Amino acid sequence: MIGGHEEPRGEILARFGDMVQKGQAIALLTLATEEPQAAFQRYRENFRHLGVPVVRHIDARTREDCSDEQGVRILEEAGGIFFTGGDQLRITSVLGGTPYEDALRRAHLRGAAIGGTSAGASAMSATMLVGGADEESARRGTVRMCPGLGLLRDAVVDQHFAQRGRINRLLAALAQNPGTLGIGIDEDTAVLVRPDEEMEILGSGTVTVLDARGAYVGDASEAAVDVPLRLGPVALWALPQGSRFDLGRRMATHNDAFPGQHSEVPASR
Amino acid sequence: MIGGHEEPRGEILARFGDMVQKGQAIALLTLATEEPQAAFQRYRENFRHLGVPVVRHIDARTREDCSDEQGVRILEEAGGIFFTGGDQLRITSVLGGTPYEDALRRAHLRGAAIGGTSAGASAMSATMLVGGADEESARRGTVRMCPGLGLLRDAVVDQHFAQRGRINRLLAALAQNPGTLGIGIDEDTAVLVRPDEEMEILGSGTVTVLDARGAYVGDASEAAVDVPLRLGPVALWALPQGSRFDLGRRMATHNDAFPGQHSEVPASR
Incomplete structure (x- = not known):
């Protein structure tokens, strides 16, 4: 992708x-x-x-x-x-x-x-991101999604990610289902997903991975459409060429490059 | 701000x-x-x-x-x-x-x-964000900073945040000192910092808070200028009007709205 x-x-x-x-x-x-x-x-x-x-x-x-x-x-x-x-x-x-x-x-x-x-790339996931506001504050319900081709499960993919300032529309998607992993791919950058669900990053930019499973995501009901998002803490990784990330375990697996990821998250959080 | x-x-x-x-x-x-x-x-x-x-x-x-x-x-x-x-x-x-x-x-x-x-707003912090690439992949050393007015410690402030797609330049700043909290403020949005270091969010957008203390941030040495960032997991909050965040303890303090933040971050991370 x-x-x-x-x-x-x-x-x-x-x-x-x-x-x-x-x-x-x-x-x-x-x-x-x-x-x-x-x-x-x-x-x-x-x-x-x-x-x-x-x-x-x-x-x-x-x-x-x-x-x-x-x-x-x-x-x-x-x-x-x-x-x-x-x-x-x-x-x-x-x-x-x-x-x-x-x-x-x-x-x-x-x-x-x-x-x-x-x-x-967007079409590959089970649920596909269709549209939403680029370069705007994160708001609920403003992101549009539909069923995708379903070759990649439990993840939503967005593209032209840094270039079009799309993190907030991806966060809005995750707020509607924090079990889904967010994968934002920059231009001239790719993720190669292997059969064992490990993904490898290629290209000149970075891939932003967002895991909201541990986050509070607020009231995602229909009543709350178009109000600003209140959510966190979401785990964010920026991954360049050569990085690896295990989609099943949701962790960077290129351990030489991520020695710190097993350390304790500060208790105060 | x-x-x-x-x-x-x-x-x-x-x-x-x-x-x-x-x-x-x-x-x-x-x-x-x-x-x-x-x-x-x-x-x-x-x-x-x-x-x-x-x-x-x-x-x-x-x-x-x-x-x-x-x-x-x-x-x-x-x-x-x-x-x-x-x-x-x-x-x-x-x-x-x-x-x-x-x-x-x-x-x-x-x-x-x-x-x-x-x-x-940018000028308030001890170290001030001067410039860097908007809407680009996260790269090391491309963000420019200088000493600010020093009224806000241990934080770097960025503005027009969603509107100009600035998360990657703020991440690049944090990669150079993960002890600094990143505060990205959208347009028509503000943070009110009280003497007790609790901040309150005002306005129509959201404030993005980034805490990289628990993250691996990679090689930030001079040798690594302009290579893509490799970092994570960074804790991210999106906070709308009425939210509160304790800058000292680095947690959302509006507990009614963040009941989940004390839950365990998934162990696999």
């Missing part, structure tokens, strides 16, 4: 290419963008340059398109499936409940690399 | 006015702004409207101005001293080490209300 604006032929896309086995293709889904052909050309050139010779375009634009037998076969045979950026609602509203989505889930289960940038 | 853009005749300035005893004046320092006369006119009208009839302009622009005996007398007699917004370096570079600063500190000790908005 990439936070948008990744370097075209940089480390992040190279890592995605490395996960595709030799002889297998990448299936590129351009559902989110309004310029699917241009996006396909761009990513095909990038991935070719990075050593994946075959990139196949799944140019679905309607729900009807998502039953196409040839497209299903491409998804079934792909070593990697990649979602471009754009509008994440175009991904879920077109793909959800179609044979393409079934094929995507089967590909995930068999271990294909599934990736996406920007909208394509 | 106000995060900037407060409502001209709203609750925040009204509370400041209420702290000024009857018969006493507000001394208005316009050091930070390039339009001192216009700022004075505006605040004089606002404070008059809010029930403080006498607002006296301290129109210091140079270090020499800050020895003026009449100005010292105004500061000594004032029930409140208020700093307008603008550039916080104009406050510290002009006022620091002058008779005006001495008079300000004496006024603080005798219990006068000391306030400021935007730059005027």
Whole structure:
């Protein structure tokens, strides 16, 4: 999952290419963008340059398109499936409940690399962040969410995170369910989630992880819409390239770099 | 301390006015702004409207101005001293080490209300945030700080906080000294710090409090300038109007609203 604006032929896309086995293709889904052909050309050139010779375009634009037998076969045979950026609602509203989505889930289960940038990253989680106020005070109920593709459980993903000042909309999402982990991904930055639920950070920015399980989150009822949030303490990590974080245990696992995380949190808190 | 853009005749300035005893004046320092006369006119009208009839302009622009005996007398007699917004370096570079600063500190000790908005809020702390990248990934050493007025200890204050996406520059400051509390104030939002070091939140936005004492903050040495931050877990609170936070004990003290804060932080962290 990439936070948008990744370097075209940089480390992040190279890592995605490395996960595709030799002889297998990448299936590129351009559902989110309004310029699917241009996006396909761009990513095909990038991935070719990075050593994946075959990139196949799944140019679905309607729900009807998502039953196409040839497209299903491409998804079934792909070593990697990649979602471009754009509008994440175009991904879920077109793909959800179609044979393409079934094929995507089967590909995930068999271990294909599934990736996406920007909208394509947001769509991965069980509940997807749709919108909300950037660069505003944290307010209840102003964040919009809907069911996502469900490949990542118990987490909500936001992208362009530092660049668009989005921490408060992610906190507003967590206040509605503190059991969900918040993952905010900066531009040109990515998280690689392994089958064992450990995630690794790639790229030039940082990933902000927010765990509100230990926090008071206040009255999240419908009556409290649009009032400022009152919550805390939320545990926050800023994780750069090379960091690892265990999604199950909710702790940084790159222990050399996080020797202090097992120390006592000050008792006064 | 106000995060900037407060409502001209709203609750925040009204509370400041209420702290000024009857018969006493507000001394208005316009050091930070390039339009001192216009700022004075505006605040004089606002404070008059809010029930403080006498607002006296301290129109210091140079270090020499800050020895003026009449100005010292105004500061000594004032029930409140208020700093307008603008550039916080104009406050510290002009006022620091002058008779005006001495008079300000004496006024603080005798219990006068000391306030400021935007730059005027940042300047209050012992170490003042000068600048740094807004809306960027958290990077080491990219935040600039200098000695402030020193009326608030052990905390660094940032303003226009949500509106300018500033959490990462505040985290970068804390990574250089995790003993310092981070206080990020949104626009039209304020913290009122009492002599007992309890702070109360006012206004329409939220105040973000960051405590990195329990966090690993990584290599903060000079060698590590401009690399992405690796830190956590930092304790984060979002506090709206009516919340209280004890700066000494570093906990929310409005217990009705924070029943959960004494619960165990998950052991896995």
